[in-house]
Structure formats: C-alpha cells, structure tokens
Amino acid sequence: MADVSDTIVRRKLSHEVFDRLKTLITSGELGPGDAMPSERDLMERFGVGRPAIREAMQALANIGLITITHGERARVQQLSARSLFQQVDLSAQILLSASPDSLEHLKQARRFFERGMAREAAQRATAEDIKRLRDILDQQAKAVNEPKQFIGLDMRFHTQIAAISGNPIFEAVSESMLSWLRQYYTEMLTWSGRENVTLVEHEQIIDHIANHDPDGAEAIMVKHLDRSSALFTRQG
Template identity: 70%
Template sequence: MANPPEAIVRRKLSDEIFDRLKALITSGELGPGDAMPSERELMERFGVGRPAIREALQALANNRLVTISHGERARVREVNARSIFEQVDLTAKMLLSTSPTSLEHLKQARRLFERAMVREAAARATEDDVARLAAVLDEQTRGAADPQTFISADMRFHREIAAISRNPLFEAVSEAMLGWLRKYHTEVLLWRGKENLTLVEHGQIIRHIAANEADDAEEMMARHLDRSSSLYTHTQS
C-alpha cells in the first residue's frame, strides 16, 4: 500500500523574512547596536509589502533580538546571559501562576543552586566581594521597617553571592529565579523578630565566605533557605 502524500505547508511571508533577518544577526553581519535596514529597503530587497516586513520585525522584537522605537529603525539588541532568561520570563511566570507544584520545584532548584553558589563564593571571594555583601546587609538592616526595601536588599544579597562566581550565566540564573519568586513572597517575613533572624543569618553567611569556610557557608545557606521557604506561597487570587 502506497504511503499517503506528505502535505507541504506553505509558510507565511513574514516567517520567511524573519528567518532571513535573524540570519543577518546570527551571522554577525549586523551586530549589537546596529540599525536594521529601513522598511523600504527590506521591501525592495525581498520583494514583499510593508505588512510582512513589519510582522517579521515585530517577531524579532518579541524574541528580544531587536528593539523597536517609534519613528526610528529597529536596532539589534546585545545578546547576553540575562537576555536568554528574558526570553522565557513570561512563560515561566505563567507556569508558576497556574501550578503550585512548579513553585515548589523552583524553590528546590534554588536551594541546590544557592548552596553551590555560596561554596563557590567561599572559595574565591575577594575583600571587595565581601565588602559588597556587607554593604547590602547594611542597607537591608536600615530598611528593616520597610517591606519592599527589605525584600529588594534580601534578593540583591543573594544575587551578589552568585556574582562572585564571575560567571554571568550563574548571575543571570540567580536574577531570574529570584525575580520569579518575588511575586510569591508574603508578609510573613515581617512577623515580629523574623526580619532580625534573616539579618543574623546573612551576617553569618558573610563571615563564612570571608573566612573561606565553604562547608559552613553551605550549611548556613541551606538552613537559611529551609527556614525562609515558607515565605514563598502560592495563593489563588
């Protein structure tokens, strides 16, 4: 019996143009900051109308490959570790908002990640790194009475630990995970005395990092995250 014919799916013009414009970027022909050809130039180059060009450019913008400003030509964005996670940011937030289990998975992933990061920090932190951590802790201490200030400093503290790795991917992972978690942070943090416990734990983590005590730093980080895990909860609005 003969196999049924394979259907040929016709592609939209804008999809084909998207691929060609993307190739200009990925090949290096157009680099970060460069302006894309004008809409008229692209229309003449590909022999298509303005709607297909605009749709392709918007798809590039949606994929964070270019930026589009009103009245100006689209420009190629710089691709870096942070931009990788920006592309999945909306999808991750949608998943978390519809799945309490996914929030638990994220907290577990963060626990493993931060234990590794604090070990790395204890192995390679310089005096300047320790000073930056101490400065964030001072800011957090001063802002203990204000929830938003306190939480922002708390998350910056953990990002600074990841940054000590000197690996931009680790720093981007930390920033992404903390950003996804922030929506689920509850006011439990500000129960009387709880904010002081967070400050004490952060101070102990800094001391272990400064003393190159990787095992103690990891143990303290694990205890800190285990205690604070309940601060992130999935509530239905």
C-alpha cells in the first residue's frame, strides 16, 4: 500500500499558470508598472485555455501583485506595506461584524500599539515631524463643526505619529486599524465639548513628543485612548 506522502495530487491548470506568472514577477522579469503579457500570448506560451489564464490573473490581483483594469492590459503592482494590509481589509471587516469580541480586541490592540508609537515618536521626532503634527491639529481645530472631516483628521494625526518611526509597516498598521475602527465611530464625538477635549489631548501629546519625553507621551496617549475608546461601539 502506497504511503500517503507518495500520492500525486493533480493541480488545476490555473494553479500552474498562477505559479509561473508569480515567478515572472518575483524573479524581476516583470517589474512594477510593467504590462503583463496579453491573454493570447500567455495561452500560447503555456498551452492552456483562456479560463485558466483569467483565473490565474484574478488570483494575482487578489493578492495585490497586479492590477486589472477593464479594456487595458493588467500591470504589475508596486508592493508596499500599505498594499499588503489593504488585502485583508474586507476579511477584517467581516471578522469585526461576525464576532462580538473582535471590536474590543481591536481596541486593545490599538491601545498597545499606539502607546509604543508615542514613545518611539518622542525619541525620534524632528522639528519637521512636530510641524506636521501641529499642521494636522490646526486643520482639525478648523473642522470642529464638520464631523467627518474632524474624524478623518483625528485618524491622520495618529497615523502621522506612527510614521515618525520611519517604519512603513508601523504606518500601514496604524492606517489599517483606524480604517477598520472607523465604521464603529458613533455620534458621541459630537457631544458638546468632546471635540475640544480631543484637541487639548492632541496638543498635549505633541508637546510631550516635542520635548522628547517618552513617558509623558505614552501616559497622555493612554489617557486619550481610554477616554475615546467608548466612541467606538457596535450598533445593534
């Protein structure tokens, strides 16, 4: 009797095509911005039909390796930390919707992450970094009567703090977590005075970062997140 490990598994043609196309990209034969070969060229090159080519191309698009635009040749995508996390956006939203505990887990993860980012920013921030934060704060102060714009600038403020680390993965993580949380932002933000409290706390965070005070930056960040945590709630 043959061992299970000796069993030959027949793969779908599209899987074979996917592997070969992926190799063209990962080997550098095709680089970011390059057009993929036409469907006809690939059919002749690999000796397969159009359905296998289209299925393989869609699989490449699903993982962010190429972009497919109707009426044009598919092109190789420039991979980045941001594009990597964008690939899981839909799955993250489904998880948050399906699991009652996931929202609380995400808020806890954000708290752990952002306190570290505040410390890192306080250790690394340049005068230009501080200027960027103050510019965002100024824009946010002008948007107190525009809830959507105010919230967008709030999230941009926190992502900018992560960007000070110089690590694009940290920046992408911040951006993704905030985008996943945004669907749970409630109207509590528009309660009288809450906008001003947010602005004051953001100002305090900037001051501690500018003074290169990691302990102070972490402490006020934790206070800020603990207060604002209640703004993210599951509806229904």
